Amino acid sequence: MTTPDPGERLAGARQAATMPTNEMIFSWIRDLTAYSGRGTQTIDDHRSADYLSAKLRDFGLVDVQVQEAESFHWHATRSELTIGDASIAHSPVVFSFDVNGGNGSFSTGPSGLTAPVVDVGDGQEGDFARVDATGAIVLFNLRFTLPRSVLLAAGDFLYDPHGSVDAAELDTPNPYLSNFDEVLQRVIAAGAVGFIGVLADYFESHDIRPEYTPDITIPGLWVTKSAGARIRGLLASGDSTATLHLEGERKPTPARTVIGYLPGLSDETIMVQSHHDSAWDGGVEDASGTAEVLALAAHFSQSAQSQRPRTLMFVLMDSHWTGYQAHDRFVETFITQPTTARRIVANVTLEHIAKQAEIGPDGQLEVFDRPEYRGVFENVSSDLKAVIERAVAAHGLERTVRLPLDKLGPLLGELPTDADSVYEAGVPVISLISGPMYLYDKADTLDKVYKQDLRPVAEAFADIIGHLAVTPADEIGA
Known part of the structure; x- marks a missing residue:
């Protein structure tokens, strides 16, 4: 009798699970999502x-562990903005007013x-050349610079079977x-004492919490596009002075x-990843990605070790908003200076x-x-590129584009997903992500999840992992 090869054994196990x-x-x-701001x-x-x-323990994974890395928590206890007698609705710019270069309290004083408020529009060099921002609060337009058209073109x-x-x-x-980043550098270099960012390309919300930006040494606030227009109207009418309050603290945490494992026949390991932290409820960002990782762990746990040619490692990160310290520590421990015999040969990341x-x-x-338009960033072989395409089509993942990193890497400067640090460490990646405009907003609640695609996404990536x-x-790599 002929012994089935590892691929046949895995395919049989997949059909049974x-x-x-x-x-x-x-x-x-x-x-x-019940753990808001987790x-x-x-x-x-x-x-x-x-x-x-x-x-993970309930699913039968082994060596389940929690790796800690030193990070921090930023919290504003008071923020106010008035221009003349008018109070302006806003949100504090998280991580701003980094007066101590580290942890501690911050305050604009009682x-x-x-x-004075100085308006620099979109904040180009010429906009700053026309004003004196020394000692001023700078008003500028926050512009988003990555439209869907760029990703689809790449x-x-x-x-998109239905057009x-x-x-x-x-x-x-x-x-x-x-x-x-570029406008902030100009604001600080110009000698400004604070800033107001107008969310000019955003819907009517100021509850945005983008990812960590270091060295924001002055206080800042976000306002909506309509509030920005109101401020500009007040400036035009002669109310050109603002009072800004920002108080709070940054604490280490x-x-x-x-991390959990399903051992296979080899110490060569496929890493399946997302991140579990969130700025708000985070239904999409990234309870949805985390739940996809759980689904894959539950699925593959139904197979015997003898049916898994490689070890599977399930990883759910933290510090996505505070500088990726968890990611850096993980890469050091498991990839660049590994303390285990298990060698990560491929990464699959699922988000949003x-x-x-x-x-x-x-x-x-x-x-x-x-579904929101979504991309699968990858730097894998031509055979695996074809595997991705077949899996996407077989499970009906509409509006999905495969994005080769040899094209997009130079354009973006990084992999714009949670897998960036693993990618930079040289591991081949297949990384699913979408970027809806509410991604960093308080509006990212449970109802924003595209529920009907949850199982199809997991099924597609189970197929991909089976080939990996x-x-x-x-x-594996390109």
Whole structure:
């Protein structure tokens, strides 16, 4: 009798195993969103890490552990903005007013910071050349710089069987890349004492919490596009002085990475990753990605070790908003200076199973019951590129584009997903992500998850992992 090869054994095990239902996966998302502002957004927060560790143990994973890394929590206890007699609705710019270069309290003082407001529009060099920002509060437009059209144009494959791509939607940007860093450098170099960022490309919300930006040494606030217009009207009428209050503290707190294993026949390991922390409820970012990792862990746990050609490692990170300290520590421990014989040969990352959203005619967020455009970033072999395309089509993942990193790496400067540090360490990656405009906003609630795709996404990536498990390690990367 002929002994089945590892690929045949794995295929048989996959057919026998079941995938959790949409309802089951969604229940895990619901559980996680109950831990609002979880992870490093809450001081010494064990909730999501404890929940996920228990889930992995329930599924039968072994060597379940929580790796800690030193991170921090930023919290404003008071923020106010007035121009003349007018109070302006706003949110503090998280991580701003970093006066101590580290942990500690910050405050504009009991009387706040009063200074003239200088408007620099989009904050280009010429805009600053026309004004004197010394000792001023700078008003500028935050612009998002990565429209969908760029990602679709860079793709080698788009699955859109019903022709749903709408040219009118392609100029919509996601909030990941913006002009903030370059404008902030000009603001500080010009000698400003504070800033007000107008969310000019955003829906009518100031509750945005982008990822960590270091060295914001002055206080800053976000306002909506309509509030920005109001401020500019006040400036035009002669109310050119603002009073800004910002008080709070930055405290050390550990980031927690949850790790669990399904041993295989080899110490060569496939890493399956997402992140469990969130700025708000985080239904999409990233309870949805975390739940996909749980679904895959539950699915593959039904197979015997003898049916897994490679070890599977499930990893759920923290510190996504505070500087990726958890990711850096993980890479050092398991990739660049490994303390285990298990060698990571491939990475699969899943993030953001999201409903599409646009800015409606009234400026409000308009959400649609269809998937947000999504990309699969990858730097794998041509055979595995074809595997990705077949899996996407077989499981009906509409509006999905395959994005080769040899094209996009130079354009973006990094991999714009949670897998960036692993990618930079030289591990081949296959990373699913979408970028709905509400991604960093308080509006990212449970109802934004595109529920009907939860199981299909997991099924597609189970197929991909199955092929990774039997591809020789030196044939995985591009």
